[in-house]
Amino acid sequence: xxxxxxxxxGGESEDQSPQKKAxxxxxxxxxxxAQAAFENGEFEPALRLYSKVLEFNPNxxxxxxxxxxxxxxxxxxxxxRLWADKALERIPRDAELLAAKAVALxxxxxxxxxxxxxxxxxxxxxxxxxxxxxxxxxxxxxxxSRADYCFEKALMLGPRDWFVAWLxxxxxxxxxxxxxxLKLLQQAVEMNSTHFLLWxxxxxxxxxxxxxxxxxxxxxxxxxxxPNCHDAGRELARLAGMGAGPRLRGWWRRLFxx
Numbered sequence: 001x002x003x004x005x006x007x008x009x010g011g012e013s014e015d016q017s018p019q020k021k022a023x024x025x026x027x028x029x030x031x032x033x034a035q036a037a038f039e040n041g042e043f044e045p046a047l048r049l050y051s052k053v054l055e056f057n058p059n060x061x062x063x064x065x066x067x068x069x070x071x072x073x074x075x076x077x078x079x080x081r082l083w084a085d086k087a088l089e090r091i092p093r094d095a096e097l098l099a100a101k102a103v104a105l106x107x108x109x110x111x112x113x114x115x116x117x118x119x120x121x122x123x124x125x126x127x128x129x130x131x132x133x134x135x136x137x138x139x140x141x142x143x144x145s146r147a148d149y150c151f152e153k154a155l156m157l158g159p160r161d162w163f164v165a166w167l168x169x170x171x172x173x174x175x176x177x178x179x180x181x182l183k184l185l186q187q188a189v190e191m192n193s194t195h196f197l198l199w200x201x202x203x204x205x206x207x208x209x210x211x212x213x214x215x216x217x218x219x220x221x222x223x224x225x226x227p228n229c230h231d232a233g234r235e236l237a238r239l240a241g242m243g244a245g246p247r248l249r250g251w252w253r254r255l256f257x258x
Contacts, residue, residue, distance in 0.1 A: 027056035034066055039163060041197045043073040061087075061094040068100040072107070073170075080104040095125035099134035106141035114138045129158040133167055140175045151184075162191035166198060169205070178208045196226035203235060212239055 023029070034049035047070040053063035064087035071080035084101035091097060098121035106114035118138045121131045136150035151168050158164030165188035172181035185202040192198060203218030216239050223232040 027053055027060070030056070031060075031062065034063070038066070038070070039195075039197075041201075043070045046070050047074070059090060061091045061097060064091065065094065065096040065100055068097065068104065072100065072103055077104050077107045081108065093124055095121045095128060095131050098124060099128075099131045103134045103137045106138040111138075111142050114141060127157060129154040129161070129164045130167070132157065133164070133171060136168070137171050137174075140171065140177075155187075160191055162188040162195065162198065165191065166201070169201065173201075173205060173208075178205055181205050182209065194225060196222045196229050196232070199225065200229060200232055200235070203232070207235070207239065212242060215239060 030049050030052040034046050034053060037043075037046035037049055047067055050063045050066040050070065053060050053066075057063070064083075068080050068084045068087065071077075071083060081101060081104040084097060084104060087097050088094075088101065098117050102114045102117035102121060105111075105117060115138055118135050121134065125131055132150045132154035136147040136154070139147035139150060151172075154164055154168060165184045169181045169184035169188065172178075172184060182202070182205045185198060185205055189195075189198045189202060199218045199222035203215045203222065206212075206215035206218060216236065219232045219235045219239070222229050223236070226232075
């Protein structure tokens with residue numbers, strides 16, 4: 001859910017001070033809304049909100065990069081690559097745009113191009129967590145063990161930042177590194193235990209590993225924190241009907257992830 005609420009203000013009593021002002025939906029408003037949607041895993045709404053930012057400021061590197069990253073999260077890698085090209089025509093040296101294009105290329109199989117764009121992103125701004133997470137993404141696509149260092153570097157640049165740990169977990173999960181994803185999600189929950197999305201994705205990771213009991217607990221936590229989280233309810237219903245087969249497959253995953 002968004003951090004901001006669009007209030008329609010009616011008449012106010014004379015003794016109210018300071019007088020309330022109508023909410024202004026400007027670039028800053030839509031940028032904050034987009035980030036909030038991103039942090040809640042609402043990638044489609046975030047994509048639209050970043051588009052609204054660009055209506056106010058067509059040269060917002062943050063909004064262009066945000067759109068590319070949302071397309072990646074939605075699994076639309078070819079469209080993400082095309083959108084990154086369009087953005088880089090305007091802002092050719094933005095590190096996060098270069099990094100996002102590297103991820104899109106890596107996930108579509110252009111491993112050499114992905115590494116080249118990741119190199120360019122590192123040259124521009126090697127001090128941003130996302131640049132390092134994108135580097136890890138590219139290296140995992142290339143099946144290189146150096147990716148581990150990139151995750152560590154991203155966490156060092158974003159100490160005690162649940163968002164960085166969560167993003168790292170999503171990369172690990174995409175490449176089916178469920179044990180390592182689990183560790184990052186556990187760190188994220190320690191940093192922000194009241195965020196329903198972290199519990200939801202923790203539960204999914206635990207379920208992928210065949211940890212039915214812990215997964216059930218995580219989904220229940222997610223639903224308690226956000227009763228409107230229908231995904232948590234669906235996951236609980238699915239767990240209730242799950243037999244021994246998925247748990248055995250999870251045991252093998254844990255064994256081979258070690």
